[in-house]
Amino acid sequence: MTIDRARFDTGLTYEAYKAQMTRNRDRLDENERRVDLSKEDLAAFRALPRPVNVLVLAEDWCGDVVANLPVLGRLANDSGKLEVRIFLRDQNDDIMQRYLNKGQFKSIPVFVFFDVDFRELGHWIERPAAVTEVRAKRRKQIFAAHPEFGSPDAPVDQLAEDVRVRLQGELAKMRDETAKFANAEVVRELREIATRVAA
Amino acid sequence: MTAGHKVKITYCADCGYEPQTLDLAKALMLEFGARLSGIELIPWEGGTFEVSVDGELIHSMARNGGFGESAAIKDAVRARLAT
Numbered sequence: 001m002t003i004d005r006a007r008f009d010t011g012l013t014y015e016a017y018k019a020q021m022t023r024n025r026d027r028l029d030e031n032e033r034r035v036d037l038s039k040e041d042l043a044a045f046r047a048l049p050r051p052v053n054v055l056v057l058a059e060d061w062c063g064d065v066v067a068n069l070p071v072l073g074r075l076a077n078d079s080g081k082l083e084v085r086i087f088l089r090d091q092n093d094d095i096m097q098r099y100l101n102k103g104q105f106k107s108i109p110v111f112v113f114f115d116v117d118f119r120e121l122g123h124w125i126e127r128p129a130a131v132t133e134v135r136a137k138r139r140k141q142i143f144a145a146h147p148e149f150g151s152p153d154a155p156v157d158q159l160a161e162d163v164r165v166r167l168q169g170e171l172a173k174m175r176d177e178t179a180k181f182a183n184a185e186v187v188r189e190l191r192e193i194a195t196r197v198a199a
Numbered sequence: 200m201t202a203g204h205k206v207k208i209t210y211c212a213d214c215g216y217e218p219q220t221l222d223l224a225k226a227l228m229l230e231f232g233a234r235l236s237g238i239e240l241i242p243w244e245g246g247t248f249e250v251s252v253d254g255e256l257i258h259s260m261a262r263n264g265g266f267g268e269s270a271a272i273k274d275a276v277r278a279r280l281a282t
């Protein structure tokens with residue numbers, strides 16, 4: 001399976017992807033509005049010597065897609081240097097099989113960066129490791145601060161419904177509080193890949 | 200008829216596990232009917248897919264891997280109903 005211009009062009013543009021979403025569109029739009037790109041990061045993307053093609057695997061039900069695709073969308077829109085085409089994971093298994101997380105998981109989003117001749121510059125999967133780490137630490141702190149939530153490893157269905165709802169609220173708050181850090185990490189990692197493009 | 204046995208299916212709503220959740224719920228409904236007092240679907244996060252009967256965990260993606268075989272889960276529910 002080869003990604004070339006012909007295959008790449010069959011993907012959806014970012015705007016077309018958003019238009020076909022059947023769920024989470026409001027969350028994606030809100031996340032896009034909240035992306036705060038630094039002048040330095042934007043300048044680095046704008047200074048790319050050639051446009052970079054970015055193939056994306058996504059699905060609208062996926063939380064990591066809803067969180068991270070808008071970062072790429074904003075980078076593409078604000079820099080004018082990234083050509084984004086989005087493929088639905090479940091309709092493009094040949095591409096998915098090539099970019100399995102740890103060689104076995106169909107994690108999304110996947111962002112694959114190609115130069116103008118479709119030589120791969122690198123790829124990015126799901127979310128930054130630093131974000132997973134920080135959120136795991138914050139999750140432990142939430143459980144430590146709220147004994148009523150029980151063990152972080154216990155099945156959540158053992159909690160009374162009102163307690164479960166409170167836990168859900170605390171976890172959502174934590175994700176919200178770490179979103180700025182998460183977006184910055186996504187930008188940092190994507191910048192590192194995109195700037196591999198040769199002059 | 201044995202009443203009072205409840206199944207809970209906790210699934211990651213951020214992971215697109217709804218089809219597997221609904222398939223399993225349907226299989227349990229058709230197999231056990233009114234012998235179950237209820238089937239509760241709990242939307243959660245973090246890659247969770249867990250099935251419990253009366254508070255006893257009978258399948259966990261984290262523990263057992265995957266969504267579990269429908270037949271094996273039905274056997275576990277049947278064993279619980281027999282107690």
